[in-house]
Amino acid sequence: MSASLIEARGLTKWYGDRLGCRDVSFDVCEGEVLAIVGESGSGKSTLLSLLSGQLPATSGEVLYRTRDGEVRELSTLSEAERRFLFRTDWGFVHQDAAQGLRMGVSAGGNVGERLMAVGARNYGKIRATAEDWLERVEIDPTRIDEKPTAYSGGMRQRLQIARNLVTAPRLVFMDEPTGGLDVSVQARLLDLVRRLVADMGLAVIVVTHDLAVARLLSHRIMVMRRGRVIEAGLTDRVLDDPREAYTQLLVSSILQP
Amino acid sequence: MTTNEPILAVEGVAKSFVMHLRGGLTLPVVDHVAFTVSAGECVVLGGPSGAGKSSILKMVWGNYGVDAGSIRVRDCDGVVDVATAAPREILALRRSTMGYVSQFLRAVPRVSTLDVVMEPALAQGLDETTARARAAELLARLNVPERLWSLPPATFSGGEQQRVNIARGLISRVDLLLLDEPTASLDAVNRAVVVDLIEAKKAAGVAMLGIFHDADVRDRVASRIVDVTSFSSHEAAA
Numbered sequence: 001m002s003a004s005l006i007e008a009r010g011l012t013k014w015y016g017d018r019l020g021c022r023d024v025s026f027d028v029c030e031g032e033v034l035a036i037v038g039e040s041g042s043g044k045s046t047l048l049s050l051l052s053g054q055l056p057a058t059s060g061e062v063l064y065r066t067r068d069g070e071v072r073e074l075s076t077l078s079e080a081e082r083r084f085l086f087r088t089d090w091g092f093v094h095q096d097a098a099q100g101l102r103m104g105v106s107a108g109g110n111v112g113e114r115l116m117a118v119g120a121r122n123y124g125k126i127r128a129t130a131e132d133w134l135e136r137v138e139i140d141p142t143r144i145d146e147k148p149t150a151y152s153g154g155m156r157q158r159l160q161i162a163r164n165l166v167t168a169p170r171l172v173f174m175d176e177p178t179g180g181l182d183v184s185v186q187a188r189l190l191d192l193v194r195r196l197v198a199d200m201g202l203a204v205i206v207v208t209h210d211l212a213v214a215r216l217l218s219h220r221i222m223v224m225r226r227g228r229v230i231e232a233g234l235t236d237r238v239l240d241d242p243r244e245a246y247t248q249l250l251v252s253s254i255l256q257p
Numbered sequence: 258m259t260t261n262e263p264i265l266a267v268e269g270v271a272k273s274f275v276m277h278l279r280g281g282l283t284l285p286v287v288d289h290v291a292f293t294v295s296a297g298e299c300v301v302l303g304g305p306s307g308a309g310k311s312s313i314l315k316m317v318w319g320n321y322g323v324d325a326g327s328i329r330v331r332d333c334d335g336v337v338d339v340a341t342a343a344p345r346e347i348l349a350l351r352r353s354t355m356g357y358v359s360q361f362l363r364a365v366p367r368v369s370t371l372d373v374v375m376e377p378a379l380a381q382g383l384d385e386t387t388a389r390a391r392a393a394e395l396l397a398r399l400n401v402p403e404r405l406w407s408l409p410p411a412t413f414s415g416g417e418q419q420r421v422n423i424a425r426g427l428i429s430r431v432d433l434l435l436l437d438e439p440t441a442s443l444d445a446v447n448r449a450v451v452v453d454l455i456e457a458k459k460a461a462g463v464a465m466l467g468i469f470h471d472a473d474v475r476d477r478v479a480s481r482i483v484d485v486t487s488f489s490s491h492e493a494a495a
Binding site: 236 | 274344
């Protein structure tokens with residue numbers, strides 16, 4: 001069994017006397033997709049911020065295995081090291097593409113910028129790679145010079161995915177990646193993400209309140225409520241045989257078309 | 258394989274559902290479930306609907322939790338107890354050792370029929386050309402018209418979807434196959450094809466555990482019938 005890529009131990013976050021999340025522990029290996037589900041305010045996004053080092057934990061730790069095989073605790077990294085991880089090893093797909101893209105820069109620039117951050121300098125090669133990635137996320141490469149403001153919501157989200165994956169990260173955080181998209185656009189995005197994850201052997205931590213998204217993408221699920229993990233396990237076990245009252249409520253609340 | 262040890266050994270398994278949204282009502286399903294399935298055997302779970310046949314199959318697959326007992330599956334490096342295994346162990350078992358043919362296809366939007374069928378074979382490490390050829394062969398054998406192979410199965414008829422699902426379930430080389438009414442909505446011709454495919458798996462030494470409502474199919478494929486009513490926990494609860 002392969003070693004964990006990222007591991008959380010007893011992660012707890014208090015905002016003053018308000019609880020963000022409490023005593024969360026789990027690990028994710030390469031090639032694994034973990035879904036964190038729960039209603040808004042359950043602590044999912046807090047957890048994502050803690051895991052990606054964007055927010056300091058009140059207690060607990062996050063261990064990350066770097067490319068050279070070293071296991072580092074996130075809070076011991078310098079700001080420069082953390083930024084380096086974000087540019088090279090990690091991706092972050094935001095629910096609102098405008099948060100993850102530079103809206104004033106062309107689509108090609110959005111993808112190319114990440115490449116340049118890891119040292120690419122040859123303009124022709126950067127542009128060719130950007131074109132290739134636009135195609136991989138099903139965006140017509142002839143639209144490479146347009147700004148994301150000219151793109152539809154689904155295209156922006158796909159562009160954000162291209163920008164994140166172009167540097168071949170090892171771990172991708174996704175925060176409600178299909179939230180706010182039309183259902184038909186959602187299916188296309190999910191299928192795309194599913195394929196890219198499998199092809200690239202990525203580790204993914206995806207926060208979603210949509211159980212259908214969790215079923216399609218994830219191997220394992222953690223259900224959060226009021227800052228705590230109340231149920232965790234194999235995705236189809238949690239969804240087909242939910243144990244906890246709250247999980248049963250979530251599962252039974254899905255509308256069947 | 259040198260031993261006659263069973264591929265699947267179920268012992269003392271109990272399952273009930275606690276319905277928290279119904280005031281914590283407990284629905285007992287089965288109790289003291291015990292049986293084994295050996296290589297080259299097709300064991301059929303018998304009994305009326307509601308007796309817990311499907312629940313037993315799902316516990317073996319790992320998508321239903323187990324309250325008590327053990328479900329031991331023999332794989333290449335030993336024995337995994339599905340009742341207590343970690344999610345990763347169950348996923349590994351599903352890739353290497355265990356296959357499942359369910360009644361209904363959970364289609365991924367936009368993925369072509371051929372890709373749906375190939376996926377488990379690719380996950381086992383088969384190269385794409387061989388996997389594609391094997392998928393095509395199975396789809397042809399199951400009379401899924403070739404013009405449909407490049408389309409996603411979501412819009413197919415119930416029978417066509419089921420045949421796609423059977424192809425997907427049978428493509429990988431596994432030691433244990435779980436069959437949840439694989440012939441439920443098939444016509445006589447395709448039922449016969451599925452019976453032949455099951456017989457071929459049996460001859461290849463695959464252990465199978467299945468549910469078949471069609472008495473004719475059941476009689477043809479069953480090596481043994483395990484009566485699930487003997488595991489019923491309803492009497493105990495009454």
